[in-house]
Amino acid sequence: MPNATFHSVATSVAGWSRRMFLTASATSLAVPLFARTSRAEAMDPQTARAKDPRDPANLALTVNGRKHQLALDARTTLLDALRERLGLTGAKKGCDHGQCGACTVLIDGRRVLSCLTLALVAEGRAVTTIEGLAKPDGTLHPMQQAFIDQDAFQCGYCTPGQILSAVSCVEEGHAANDAEIREYMSGNLCRCAAYPNIVAAIKQTKHSMREG
Ligand code: FES
């Protein structure tokens, strides 16, 4: 290869190499810069405070057809939100450990233990407590009426949970006979031992609920 041609090719190759080197250097420098920016933002005190789990979480709870805006510690149970924040004390805190059923409420028609359910889980879903079971004109739900007819409570402490659980038991199709009712109501304890009367109330109601 003549010298002039060799020089021209060498310059050209050297030129590309410089441009490529500068481009590559700029690119590789940019990534750590962005990374540093993200880390700086993450360490910003304002951002860090917003992510503190102890900060209140804003949520909308729909309970008995009414919408409520609440700012709660994200760890608040549905039971505490209902009782302490909304003043709905029908659901009882018996054991607070998922063992007695006194805190039973319905979420989208299904029974849940509200002492073991975070309030955040209920956001955007329909919560029903004993206070919302009767019709707006005060007419009792057939299950409430049956508990009165069958004398299915004594002190009444477990009764709100029993009634909501009983409504679910029938709607799930688990009320075919006494044994099945006892089995599917076994999560609701009654220290007054009103069990035979509770079974009688569920049997009284199951036909009217299906017809209704
Ligand atoms: S209070 Fe929830 S199961 Fe006892």
Ligand code: FES
């Ligand atoms: S009626 Fe008293 S605990 Fe059930």
